[in-house]
Amino acid sequence: MRYLPLSDADRSEMLRVVGAASIDDLFRDVPEELRLKGPIEGLPPHASELAVERHMTALSRKNMVAGDVPFFLGCGAYRHHIPASVDHIIQRGEFLTSYTPYQPEIAQGTLQMMFEFQSQVARLFGCEVANASMYDGSTAMWEAISMAHRITRRKKSVISSGVHPHYVRVAETMAKFTEDALATTLPELAAEPDTERLIGKIDAGTSAVVVQYPDILGRITDLTPIAEAAHSAGALLIAVVTEPVALGLIKSPGEMGADIVVGEGQSIGVGLQFGGPYVGLFACREKHVRQMPGRLAGETVDATGKRGFVLTLSTREQHIRREKATSNICTSSVLCALAFTTHLTLLGEKGLRQLAALNHARACEVADRLVRIPDIRLVNDSFFNEFSLELPVEARPAVHAMVAKGVLGGVSLGRLYPGAKSLQNGLVVAVTETATDEDINAFETALKEVVR
Amino acid sequence: MTANPSGWRPSAPANESGEASTVTGNRALMLEEPLIFEIGSIEQTGVDFADLPRHASKLGGLERSRPIGLPGLSEPEAVRHYTRLSRQNYAIDLGLFPLGSCTMKHNPRLNEKVARLPGFADVHPLQPLETVQGALQVINELAIWLLDLTGMYGVAMSPKAGAHGELCGLLCIRAALEARGDKRAVVLVPESAHGTNPATAAFAGYRVENIPANAAGRVDLDALRARLGPDVAAVMITNPNTCGLFEPEMKAISDAVHAAGAFVYCDGANFNAIVGKVRPGDLGIDAMHINLHKTFSTPHGGGGPGSGPVVLSEALAPYGPLPFAAKYPDGTYKIVEEESAADEHPNAFGRMVAFHGQTGMFTRALAYILSHGADGLKQVAEDSVLNANYILRSLEDVLDAPFGGSGPCMHEAIFSDKGFAGGLSTIDLAKALIDEGFHPMTMYFPLVVHGAMLVEPTETESKASLDQFIAALRSIAERARAGDQTMKAAPVHAPRRRLDETLAARKPVLAYRDPEAAQAAE
Numbered sequence: 006m007r008y009l010p011l012s013d014a015d016r017s018e019m020l021r022v023v024g025a026a027s028i029d030d031l032f033r034d035v036p037e038e039l040r041l042k043g044p045i046e047g048l049p050p051h052a053s054e055l056a057v058e059r060h061m062t063a064l065s066r067k068n069m070v071a072g073d074v075p076f077f078l079g080c081g082a083y084r085h086h087i088p089a090s091v092d093h094i095i096q097r098g099e100f101l102t103s104y105t106p107y108q109p110e111i112a113q114g115t116l117q118m119m120f121e122f123q124s125q126v127a128r129l130f131g132c133e134v135a136n137a138s139m140y141d142g143s144t145a146m147w148e149a150i151s152m153a154h155r156i157t158r159r160k161k162s163v164i165s166s167g168v169h170p171h172y173v174r175v176a177e178t179m180a181k182f183t184e185d186a187l188a189t190t191l192p193e194l195a196a197e198p199d200t201e202r203l204i205g206k207i208d209a210g211t212s213a214v215v216v217q218y219p220d221i222l223g224r225i226t227d228l229t230p231i232a233e234a235a236h237s238a239g240a241l242l243i244a245v246v247t248e249p250v251a252l253g254l255i256k257s258p259g260e261m262g263a264d265i266v267v268g269e270g271q272s273i274g275v276g277l278q279f280g281g282p283y284v285g286l287f288a289c290r291e292k293h294v295r296q297m298p299g300r301l302a303g304e305t306v307d308a309t310g311k312r313g314f315v316l317t318l319s320t321r322e323q324h325i326r327r328e329k330a331t332s333n334i335c336t337s338s339v340l341c342a343l344a345f346t347t348h349l350t351l352l353g354e355k356g357l358r359q360l361a362a363l364n365h366a367r368a369c370e371v372a373d374r375l376v377r378i379p380d381i382r383l384v385n386d387s388f389f390n391e392f393s394l395e396l397p398v399e400a401r402p403a404v405h406a407m408v409a410k411g412v413l414g415g416v417s418l419g420r421l422y423p424g425a426k427s428l429q430n431g432l433v434v435a436v437t438e439t440a441t442d443e444d445i446n447a448f449e450t451a452l453k454e455v456v457r
Numbered sequence: 458m459t460a461n462p463s464g465w466r467p468s469a470p471a472n473e474s475g476e477a478s479t480v481t482g483n484r485a486l487m488l489e490e491p492l493i494f495e496i497g498s499i500e501q502t503g504v505d506f507a508d509l510p511r512h513a514s515k516l517g518g519l520e521r522s523r524p525i526g527l528p529g530l531s532e533p534e535a536v537r538h539y540t541r542l543s544r545q546n547y548a549i550d551l552g553l554f555p556l557g558s559c560t561m562k563h564n565p566r567l568n569e570k571v572a573r574l575p576g577f578a579d580v581h582p583l584q585p586l587e588t589v590q591g592a593l594q595v596i597n598e599l600a601i602w603l604l605d606l607t608g609m610y611g612v613a614m615s616p617k618a619g620a621h622g623e624l625c626g627l628l629c630i631r632a633a634l635e636a637r638g639d640k641r642a643v644v645l646v647p648e649s650a651h652g653t654n655p656a657t658a659a660f661a662g663y664r665v666e667n668i669p670a671n672a673a674g675r676v677d678l679d680a681l682r683a684r685l686g687p688d689v690a691a692v693m694i695t696n697p698n699t700c701g702l703f704e705p706e707m708k709a710i711s712d713a714v715h716a717a718g719a720f721v722y723c724d725g726a727n728f729n730a731i732v733g734k735v736r737p738g739d740l741g742i743d744a745m746h747i748n749l750h751k752t753f754s755t756p757h758g759g760g761g762p763g764s765g766p767v768v769l770s771e772a773l774a775p776y777g778p779l780p781f782a783a784k785y786p787d788g789t790y791k792i793v794e795e796e797s798a799a800d801e802h803p804n805a806f807g808r809m810v811a812f813h814g815q816t817g818m819f820t821r822a823l824a825y826i827l828s829h830g831a832d833g834l835k836q837v838a839e840d841s842v843l844n845a846n847y848i849l850r851s852l853e854d855v856l857d858a859p860f861g862g863s864g865p866c867m868h869e870a871i872f873s874d875k876g877f878a879g880g881l882s883t884i885d886l887a888k889a890l891i892d893e894g895f896h897p898m899t900m901y902f903p904l905v906v907h908g909a910m911l912v913e914p915t916e917t918e919s920k921a922s923l924d925q926f927i928a929a930l931r932s933i934a935e936r937a938r939a940g941d942q943t944m945k946a947a948p949v950h951a952p953r954r955r956l957d958e959t960l961a962a963r964k965p966v967l968a969y970r971d972p973e974a975a976q977a978a979e
Contacts, residue, residue, distance in 0.1 A: 006833045006836060007828070008562075008563055008565060008754075008917055009833070009840055009916055010918065010920075011843070011916075011920060015919075015920040016843060018920070019844075019846075022850060022851065023846045028842075028843060030865070031843065032734055032735075032865075034703035034705045034864065035705070035731070035734065035735045036705065036708065039735050039739050039740065040734060041734055041735060041736070043835075044733065044830075044835050045605055045733060045835075047605070048605055048831035050830040050832045051828060051829050051830035051833040052830060054828070056827075057567060057571075057827045057828050058570070061571040061595075061820065061823070061827075062576075064576070064591040064595055064598075065571075065576025065577050065591055067590045067591030067594065068576040068577070068580050068584075068588060068589050068590065070576055070579050070580065071581055071584075073575070078581040080583055081582075081812075082582055082583070082812070084579075084581065088504055088532070090532055090535060090536050093536070094536070094539040094540070097539070097540065097543040098549075099545075099546040099547075099548045099551070100543050100758065100759055101564065101569075102549035102561075102756055103549075103757065103759045104757050104760070104896075105757070106546075108887070108897055109953065109956045109958075110888070110891055110951040110954065110955065111545070111547040111948075112546055112547065112759075113542070113545035114546035115546055117545075118542055120968075121492060123967055124494065124968040124969040127968045128525050128526045129525060134968055135967075137760075140618060140621060140762070140810070141617065141810060141811060141812075142811060143810055143811035174807065174808040175807075175808050175809060175811065177807065178778070178806065178807025178809065182661055225516060227517070227519060252521075252525075253521075253525075254516060254521060255517075255519045255520060256521055256522070257521075257525075260523075277578070277579055277581045277582070278572075278577070279577065279582050279592045279817070280810075280811070280812025280813040280814070281617065281762070281810070281813065281815040281818075282761075282815045282817050283812075300760065301967055302967070303965050303966055304966035305956050305957045305961035306956070307954040307955060307956045307957070308956075308957075309954050311482075313956045315961045317961040318962055318965060319962075320962075322652075323653050323655075323656035324651075324652040324653075326652075326656070327655040327665075328656055328658065328659040328665040330652070330656040330659075332656070332660070333623065333624060333659075333660045334620055335618065335619065335620045335653050336618035336760060336761040336762070336763035337618075338762045339758055339759040340758025341761075341762055343758070343759070347539055350503075350530050351529070352502060352527075352529060353498070353499060353500075353528055354525050354526070354528070354529060355500055355502045356502035356503070356504040356506070357525075357527060360506065362509055363506055365512070365515070365516070366509055366510045369513060369514075370510060370512060385515070386517065387515050387516060387517030387518075388515055405585055408585050408588055413581070413588070438506070438507070
């Protein structure tokens with residue numbers, strides 16, 4: 006078998022050295038009656054690389070590929086062009102097949118890249134420090150809520166109606182077990198989120214206010230008044246960013262007073278991959294860093310005074326603190342962080358601004374065209390590369406009908422909010438630099454036909 | 458033309474230490490590399506874009522007014538920057554990486570190739586289900602393999618890594634207990650457990666109590682029986698345990714736990730040793746996460762992404778989180794989400810991630826499993842155990858093996874620092890191993906063995922590779938026993954000498970600051 010180097014002669018010789026009569030002799034601690042006597046029945050035997058590749062390719066062809074059709078989906082995962090060199094770098098064996106950098110003398114590559122990643126994320130989010138990644142945006146958001154509770158010693162969070170419903174579900178799941186209180190509401194198909202109502206829910210027991218920026222419907226809201234209201238009640242503001250490319254054009258949450266900024270880093274350097282692996286971004290104020298979850302790379306010097314990097318502040322982490330750790334997280338998402346940091350370095354500030362401007366321009370153009378379809382209403386006053394439409398029909402069947410025409414035309418709010426009657430006609434449309442004029446024409450035609 | 462027309466021959470260097478300084482700080486192929494903030498500029502970019510069409514701004518008046526400070530590099534500069542960084546890393550592709558409990562096995566490139574097929578890599582998680590049948594079939598095929606290999610009843614595929622899987626398993630247990638109106642407060646964890654076990658139990662809202670080990674390095678069954686009671690929700694066991702030993706009384710442990718109304722969680726980090734040899738379901742286990750990045754060869758990537766599906770017993774499966782993958786009688790695949798959960802999976806405890814889990818890792822793991830097949834996976838366990846025992850028996854005369862007398866180990870061999878002289882400790886041995894071109898073993902874990910060295914070679918090492926490692930470790934162990942003080946300076950041949958971790962923690966520098974800003978802050 007191609008992944009197993011030992012020959013039968015090696016095995017016999019090694020058994021002799023070990024002093025075992027047979028391989029089963031080494032499994033003697035496994036009770037005889039529980040030991041499997043041969044390969045598990047009903048499962049196929051080993052297969053050649055060619056055969057496996059054929060099988061997997063056949064499975065892959067049963068999926069509709071985003072790049073093959075007019076494609077306009079977002080809601081937490083975005084399709085951007087990724088430069089070829091990003092995938093080349095993350096496939097370097099020294100990155101791909103290395104471990105968590107616990108031996109810093111032979112892991113400076115990963116450690117320096119983590120330090121650079123942290124620095125980029127902190128700047129992009131307008132924060133002082135960032136960690137070296139979490140699993141994804143949704144788990145990062147719960148960790149932020151959990152961190153706010155440790156800082157404020159309060160257990161009640163107010164979650165804006167504009168936060169991705171799956172993120173809210175993750176937080177609700179965890180809160181049920183930690184006995185935290187979360188106040189959440191459904192969004193309305195309104196031009197602006199109801200900031201006053203959100204602020205009205207903050208009281209002296211509030212630990213954190215959680216807002217998404219831009220929000221699930223694509224709306225962009227000034228966070229400053231929310232930050233002021235939260236702070237005056239002794240609460241923290243947590244901002245969630247699911248499309249970090251937007252921050253090439255719009256103010257960062259940190260600039261507007263957010264204390265913790267978390268996000269999904271997928272849209273920079275990481276492909277769609279049917280939902281994972283992605284990379285959670287997590288940034289905060291320096292004074293709160295000891296309450297932060299996850300791994301951190303820090304600068305130091307070696308025995309000869311040369312600059313180097315190490316994992317640091319690990320007294321927050323499970324391998325040292327065990328049940329008193331800030332989180333149980335161990336493995337994070339470093340390879341995806343490498344893809345993120347490589348792509349962002351290729352872009353630089355100039356490229357990120359250009360990319361963001363192109364996305365916004367494309368989205369404005371598509372929104373202008375779609376609202377000319379009779380009975381379709383643009384919900385948003387503001388948006389970056391994603392906006393919501395109110396259709397004259399239920400959006401969910403419309404999406405399926407567009408699939409039949411070979412168009413992946415947005416995410417229906419019915420998929421995200423099953424049972425919420427007021428949202429069933431809502432369609433969220435994302436437009437990135439990858440949409441061509443032909444794609445936009447095809448989408449417009451398909452949508453026109455399915456709402457008729 | 459000849460490459461050397463003068464007939465010049467090499468001679469010994471004048472400076473025998475070879476430590477001649479260079480203007481650049483580079484040492485031939487060992488290249489120093491500055492930070493992107495020191496070599497890039499906010500005016501530079503490595504990406505070209507189409508011209509910007511005319512449009513109005515709809516940004517709600519929140520346009521950025523200040524620079525972000527993100528340096529850019531042209532493509533050749535960026536490729537060189539990251540390539541130079543990569544060369545400062547040790548990796549499985551370079552040599553034996555014997556980190557105990559981490560299962561650093563070869564990462565097949567077929568896995569990478571199939572994960573990059575557009576039909577997997579370029580598919581959005583919220584595409585309508587009729588457009589993602591192939592992706593759902595991958596989830597299902599992998600799920601079926603995991604169930605057959607473990608003898609369990611159901612599987613939650615969405616957890617993002619091992620610790621996330623632990624949390625998923627404990628939340629299933631908590632949901633099952635609450636469903637029967639049983640509030641229990643305590644989770645028992647062996648002293649030798651990985652740090653994530655107690656951290657997870659605490660995160661899931663439980664109080665953690667330790668259970669002791671016996672002299673043979675196994676769970677003390679009598680002590681466990683004595684502690685079990687109506688307040689105990691679960692016992693978290695690692696089997697094979699973190700000393701590399703199988704718990705021979707696992708079935709008796711499970712029976713005792715079940716008799717007390719509690720559940721058995723098994724940390725599946727060490728599943729590589731027993732895959733195809735014994736099924737956790739037959740050992741009475743209720744929940745176990747499987748690290749796809751360990752047993753099933755998905756890359757560790759310098760610290761993730763991982764993937765931690767959790768197999769569940771019949772008692773726990775109904776509580777598994779959404780999304781829940783299932784095959785329907787008409788042969789189509791479906792993901793049960795919140796919408797239809799009330800009918801199809803009504804007791805789900807909730808949702809752990811935004812989408813479906815690490816699907817990009819599922820394709821890799823499935824390619825690996827199909828490559829090995831049922832016969833190959835059994836061979837994986839056998840070779841991994843044989844390799845570990847070969848190391849154990851080849852070194853126990855120079856390194857103390859605290860459990861060597863109690864029989865064979867499983868997939869990893871454990872040694873202690875007993876017998877080291879001159880104030881040398883495990884870290885000195887580990888750093889000396891770096892100079893010999895190997896990644897060190899897991900150090901000082903588990904906590905129950907003094908100066909522990911946990912060596913897991915995995916099945917993907919050849920005998921020649923093991924022999925080379927054994928020879929190097931033997932020589933270093935002998936130096937440690939002789940109290941060789943030069944080991945305290947090791948490594949001397951790595952890109953960096955030992956780093957000052959105390960300084961890093963005392964004065965944390967966690968992000969780059971421009972020199973002016975750093976100066977102003979001083």
